[in-house]
Amino acid sequence: MSFQTFSLHQLGWQAEYARLLTLADFDAGYPARVMAVHRSGLAVLSSRGAMAVALPHALAESGGVAVGDWVLVEHEADRALRVLDRRSLLSRVAAGGDHRRQPIAANLDALFVVSSCNDDFNPSRLERYLALALDAGVLPVVVLTKADLGEDAADYVAAAEQLMPGLSVLAVNALDEASVSQLGPWLTPGKTVAFVGSSGVGKSTLANHLTGAAMQRTAGIREDDARGRHTTTAREMFPTPGGAWVIDTPGMRELRVAVGEAELGAVFxxxxxxxxxxxxxxxxxxxxxxxxxxxxxxxxxxxxxxxxNYRKLQRESAHAQRSLREQHEHSRQFNAVVTQAMRVKKEKLGR
Ligand SMILES: Nc1nc2c(ncn2[C@@H]2O[C@H](COP(=O)(O)OP(=O)(O)OP(=O)(O)O)[C@@H](O)[C@H]2O)c(=O)[nH]1
Ligand SMILES: [Mg+2]
Ligand SMILES: [Zn+2]
Incomplete structure (x- = not known):
């Protein structure tokens, strides 16, 4: 797939990013937006067009790079030098014991939290996603798909509206273009949105409609449990004809959060x-x-x-944050020990 060229402005560049770059930065490289993160490197778009750039190991390790990120790409070297500070960052707590944060998508303007007007609708899970969005610094919008399959879509909307003060909730038939146009107000030029939610709720179906192409695969739902199979595997960003940017994500089976107290309190x-x-x-x-x-x-x-659920999310977040702090403390102590050992060794060799 070939991309046309985009200006920085069209790519979602904001004045605040320019303030993050020094003259030395501009001498070293140029800003580009990350469209996809692959094991082999990054697919980026800049005012020079689409490119594949290398992602140095150190950069991949330190906090990672997410789709939607802005990176500084080294002139003539096709290599990412650094990630620019993010306006917002959607991340999840990694599965496993170490509670590390995994970046999902960066520099979002809105997060479409997708569920369906069926058994998938789960208020506690939606509250979890809302907390995740606020913690990421992104405005959440709840999208309830499959409104065409039952008669009680309005009941689901009313229930979802109770989950956070001032929350926008839309009921849509994701298969119908006119219905999907309800998402329009969040898709103005240069804005970036992402879809999150369980597998099979229609995230890719919505994203495909908005980007005007079947660029993401969708799958038929299994009738028995109202859940689809996992069909979306990679995170990629695509432009809409209207100039917005859309990120589809794979359905998450387990979503652990480590949310700040204030952000959690805003949901509740x-x-x-x-x-x-x-x-x-x-x-x-x-x-x-x-x-x-x-x-x-x-x-x-x-x-x-x-x-x-409020209590549960408070406990879970406190636990994850404590665990992160402990790890941080551990690696600080470890580094101190190593530094000391190296110094002693050097002194010995010097003698
Ligand atoms: N009738 C109806 N079917 C829908 C609607 N939204 C999605 N579907 C169907 O539900 C199935 C799953 O949709 P997908 O878009 O693949 O779901 P997804 O959220 O991307 O799933 P993952 O990629 O696995 O996370 C597809 O067969 C869609 O056609 C809707 O609003 N109405
Ligand atoms: Mg999908
Ligand atoms: Zn009380």
Whole structure:
């Protein structure tokens, strides 16, 4: 596939990036946007067109490079020199014990959190995605697909709107172009959006409509469990005819989060507001006297599920952050020991 050339502005360049580059940077290289991350290197687009550039090991290791990133590409060398500071970064906690953050997509303007008007609809999972978006610094928009398959799409929309104050929720038939045009307001020129959600909910179907081509594979859904097979395997960014940028992602089976307290609190703003009305400032909302949160659960104003999911996400985030801190501390101590050992060795050799 060949790309036409794009100006930096069309690629989503923002004035704030220019401030991150020094004259020395411009002498060394030029900015390019990462369209895809491959094991062998990066596919980038710049005002010079599409190119494959090498990704030095050190750069890949230090925080990684994500689709949507801006990199400085060395003049005449086709090699990425560094990643420019991100405006937003969507990341997940890696599977396995080490709680490392895996970058998913960078410099997003909106995150379409996709679920369907069927068994896939799960408020706790959606809250998890909303927290992920806020933590990434991205505006979440909930898109509920398969509105054509049932009559109760409005019920799903109403339920989703309860999940965060001011949340935009759209019900669509992803197979219908006119219905998909509801996403238009978030797809203005130079804006970058990504789709996340479980496998089979229609992320690629939506992305294909927007980019005007079947560039991502889609798969038929299995009727039995309302889940599709995993069909999207790579993360790539594609332009829409209107000048926006779209990133499709593979369905995530497990999404662990490590979200900041403030970001989590923004999703669960209603609970935090109730908590200010508890009799005691240090109320744990666990049988404490005069607890406004538990009173709200008792009289049906607050969903017990929502309260328990808030607690779960708080615990999970605290745990992941503690684990990251410990690792950081460990590697700091380790480096100190190594540095000391090398110094001793050098001194010995010097004598
Ligand atoms: N009727 C109907 N079918 C849909 C809708 N959205 C998606 N589908 C179908 O659901 C199946 C799965 O869609 P995909 O777009 O591949 O799902 P995905 O989210 O990209 O899945 P992964 O790539 O596995 O994460 C396809 O057969 C689509 O045609 C919708 O709104 N209505
Ligand atoms: Mg897909
Ligand atoms: Zn309380």
């Amino acid at each position: 703003d209603d609970i935090d507001a109730l908590a200010t009305q508890c009799r005691f400032g240090d109320c744990r909302h666990e049988g404490d006297a005069g607890c406004a949160v538990e009173a709200a659960v008792a009289d049906g104003a607050l969903d017990a599920r929502r309260l328990s």
